[in-house]
Amino acid sequence: MLSYRHAFHAGNHADVLKHAVVVQLLRYLGQKDKAYWYIDTHAGAGVYSLVEGYATKTAEFETGIAKLWERTDLPAVLEDYVAQVRALNGDGQLRYYPGSPYLAWRLMRTQDRMRLFELHTTEIEVLRHNFRDAGRRAMLYAGDGFDGIKALLPPPPRRALVLVDPSFEDKHDYARTLGCVEESLKRFATGIYAIWYPQVTRAESQRFPEQLKALQPTNWLHVSLTVSRPPSDGYGLYGSGMFILNPPYTLAGAMKETMPYLAKFLGQDETAQFKIESRMA
Numbered sequence: 001m002l003s004y005r006h007a008f009h010a011g012n013h014a015d016v017l018k019h020a021v022v023v024q025l026l027r028y029l030g031q032k033d034k035a036y037w038y039i040d041t042h043a044g045a046g047v048y049s050l051v052e053g054y055a056t057k058t059a060e061f062e063t064g065i066a067k068l069w070e071r072t073d074l075p076a077v078l079e080d081y082v083a084q085v086r087a088l089n090g091d092g093q094l095r096y097y098p099g100s101p102y103l104a105w106r107l108m109r110t111q112d113r114m115r116l117f118e119l120h121t122t123e124i125e126v127l128r129h130n131f132r133d134a135g136r137r138a139m140l141y142a143g144d145g146f147d148g149i150k151a152l153l154p155p156p157p158r159r160a161l162v163l164v165d166p167s168f169e170d171k172h173d174y175a176r177t178l179g180c181v182e183e184s185l186k187r188f189a190t191g192i193y194a195i196w197y198p199q200v201t202r203a204e205s206q207r208f209p210e211q212l213k214a215l216q217p218t219n220w221l222h223v224s225l226t227v228s229r230p231p232s233d234g235y236g237l238y239g240s241g242m243f244i245l246n247p248p249y250t251l252a253g254a255m256k257e258t259m260p261y262l263a264k265f266l267g268q269d270e271t272a273q274f275k276i277e278s279r280m281a
Contacts, residue, residue: 006099011097015065035157036157037161038114063266069085119142164180201234222277223241224239227263
């Protein structure tokens with residue numbers, strides 16, 4: 001929806017899960033010399049201030065990155081992720097939070113390419129400013145990523161991470177995400193697809209994980225983090241999940257070390273829990 005601004009939610013518990021996974025997926029792609037593409041259907045602004053503007057109105061980062069910022073016992077996956085956030089905060093103070101495009105940009109090599117979609121008219125201008133010196137390595141599109149991605153698949157190097165993470169404020173985003181990924185798999189079956197989704201009381205959210213599993217019978221990994229019981233008024237985010245199609249074979253093991261830690265330190269009440277499911281060929 002055009003009213004949605006991710007800055008309100010930057011760095012929250014859902015961002016921690018999403019971005020910790022994204023960093024690992026990019027690390028995996030970077031292990032081979034051959035180039036890859038990073039494609040983001042809902043890129044946002046790229047970087048967010050935590051000390052002014054929208055983020056200060058809700059301070060949701062205090063439910064996520066702030067709880068990990070000064071810890072010295074982080075599992076390897078979280079240590080890597082937090083290191084990327086620290087790179088944006090040179091003085092050691094948590095002032096800025098990187099969106100997925102910034103994380104990808106830091107981990108990309110000279111041979112890799114980035115393709116970013118953003119529909120929000122204000123966000124795309126901020127994104128363009130943040131990537132003003134990127135040159136042709138990063139191509140930005142002011143438009144609907146659900147539709148725009150079709151023209152990019154398969155990417156020339158036949159290696160890519162596709163991140164699909166709409167706000168889901170519009171209930172139709174669930175069906176559009178399923179349709180987008182299903183169509184993308186037909187065009188580029190071997191790509192890595194990472195789909196983020198919110199845990200909310202809406203029925204579409206409740207059945208979404210099972211619908212994702214139906215897209216591909218094998219070669220998927222599902223991790224979810226529930227931080228609290230569902231809100232009594234039926235509104236608000238109480239957890240999130242990441243569903244990865246064609247994941248690296250090492251990712252499930254890495255998340256088995258990571259998820260108990262997240263549930264312990266990001267959990268907000270006694271119902272905090274995590275789930276890890278996978279089905280590999």
